[in-house]
Amino acid sequence: MTQTSSAPSGAAITDFGIDTTAMSTAEAIGDYLARLRGGKLGSLPAVLGLIALFLLFTSLSDVFLSLNNVANLLAQGAGQTMIAMGIVFVLLVGEIDLSAGTASGAAGAVLAMHYVENGNLLGGMGTLVFVVFNAVLVLAAVLAALLRIWPGVVMSLVAMAITLSGMAANPWVEMLLALSVGTAIGCITGFLVAKIGMPSFVVTLALFLTWEGVILQFIGEGGVLGISTSHVLNQVANGNLSIAGSWALFVVAAGGFAAVSLGQHFRRLGRGLVTKPTPLVLFKVGGVAAFGAVATALLTINRSPNPSIEISGVPYVVPIVLGLLTIGTYVLNRTRYGRHIYAVGGNTEAARRAGIDVTKIKASAFVVCSSVAALGAIVYSSKVGSVDAQAGGLDTLLFAVGAAVIGGASLFGGRGRVIDAVIGGTVLATVANGLGLLAQPAAVVAIVTGLVLLLAATVDALSRRRAATAGH
The missing domain is CATH 1.10.287 (Helix Hairpins)
Structure with a gap:
């Protein structure tokens, strides 16, 4: 193989400009720095911010780096981080899902009700609500079939089968039910956005309110459904x-x-x-x-x-998050589906002309998002030992979307990785944990978290402008 000459000084080395099998370590580092100057920052700002936060809170609190607090930190934001990992798929196709939080809350509420009522959801919901709930599951299966998203069809029918069978409480059945309900919700959201063509902001904002009402209907205002008496459910986030x-x-x-x-x-x-x-x-x-x-x-x-x-x-949440990270990374980097996700987010019209089923890809991103959000609900419900009427509310949504953006996923589509959500989630969990150790009020935590998110969005916008100016 012929080795080409090095690129001119200051120019980024690309796959088409040099045979990188012959690239030296110094050239590779130079290439990376050139890409940074060109606006391709990735998750670097979040990583540097995380290091700065660790140094800051370590200097201000003797407890922050204690083993007990570090282990608690890992579990503290795991549920919301998992929701953020699902939101990355939606962001990659250039959409947004504002309903992911309350969708996870609805899945968690069904899980808790099935456990508390020993599988008798008819008694827990009441006849009318029970019938409507199963009709929604049937609708989700039909919409998934129209989109040809067959896993959505299967999971919607599984949720209905568990609901109608009245099988006794079992933690594994409850977790499967929550996952199935999350998938069904994603089928509905994806159909409205991708097939009908409604703006995702409007659809998911409406569904945010809808699922919030569903949670209130299931649990009741001020109500709480406890799951801490289940050893398996309790150990998910606490074992x-x-x-x-x-x-x-x-x-x-x-x-x-x-x-x-x-x-x-x-x-x-x-x-x-x-x-x-x-x-x-x-x-x-x-x-x-x-x-x-x-x-x-x-x-x-x-x-x-x-x-x-x-x-x-090691807390159980670590292998859970690592497993999701591995699967998500593999799907996006090593499969045709993942390449289609990036193609649709990068240029929808070009993807359509290339023969990609844009409607199906966009809809499937919402299915993935809601399914992973349901898994996040299992984790955060386990952490607190219950599901209340505020489950998956505004704080959960902002944490999840913020984690994805802070980690480096772009709000404009086509750029991001699942690990970005993990990094961003760790940043936000660190902020909440560190300020909590310093006995700061909730107002301060909210203000700092909001400023961190604003900074991340600003960096994203500026880096995209820099990349466009540099011709990358």
């Missing part, structure tokens, strides 16, 4: 892996990351395709493995403030 399980998770996660990264790298090298320099790939793999090993070692230490109680192990 921890054993020490052996924690290290097994590290081996699987770090080993899997290394195998995928190195395997792909050397396959591309062998085929003469563009790839990053081997030293950078090894550095990245080694850094992830080292971070994981240190984190696992620390979390397997007893962190209980009570000497008579032992609390150790």
Whole structure:
């Protein structure tokens, strides 16, 4: 293979300008800096902000970096972060879902009611509401069939089957029911936006209010449905892996990351395709493995403030979030569906002319969003041990959308990754946790969170303008 000459100084090295199989580490770093100057910041601002927040709160509070607080921090924002991971799919196609929060709340309310009523949703809802609820599930299945989103059809029918069967309370059935209800909600939202052509802002704002009313109908104003008496449901967000399980998770996660990264790298090298320099790939793999090993070692230490109680192990929410992150990243980066998601968000008309079913892709993004939001509801309901009438309300929505944007996902579509939501969610959870340790009132937390979100949106807009000016 012939090696081309280096690009001129100051120019970004692209796949078409140089054979990057021969790129040196210095050239790769120069390419990265050129892309930063061109406005392609990615999640770098969020990562730098997270580091700054950790340094700030560590200097102001002796408790912030304690093992118990770090473990609590991981679980504190996990549910909302998971909702944000679903919202990334909607943002990528250039849309917005303002109903994701209350959709998750509705799924959580159904889960809690099924548990509290021992599977008797007819008794819990009342005859009229029960009939309407199942009619909505049938409607969701029909709309999913019209969109040819077959998983949506299956999950809507599963929700109806569980509802009508009256099977006794079982935590695994409850979680499946919540997921199925979330999927059904996504089918309805996706059909209205993608098939009917209604603006997603208007549709999801209306559905935000609708699902909020549904939650009130299910639970009652001021009502609470407790789920903490279920060991399985309680352990989802409050339990921890054993020490052996924690290290097994590290081996699987770090080993899997290394195998995928190195395997792909050397396959591309062998085929003469563009790839990053081997030293950078090894550095990245080694850094992830080292971070994981240190984190696992620390979390397997007893962190209980009570000497008579032992609390150790990696929280269950960590493998849950890692699993979702892995699946979402794989789907977006390694599948045709993921490429279509980016294509539709980047240029809808060009995607349509290329033969992509834009309607189906956009609708499916809402299905993914609501389904993942239901999983988030399971986690945050487990964390607090109950579902109330405010579940999935405005704070949850703002946290989720804010997390995706703060992490680097673009509000304008076509740019973003699932890990952006994780980074952004960690930033917002850190703000809430740190200010809480400093005994700051809710008003201060809200103001700081809003300013962080405003800053992230400003960075996004400016970086897009810079990229357009630079011709990227």
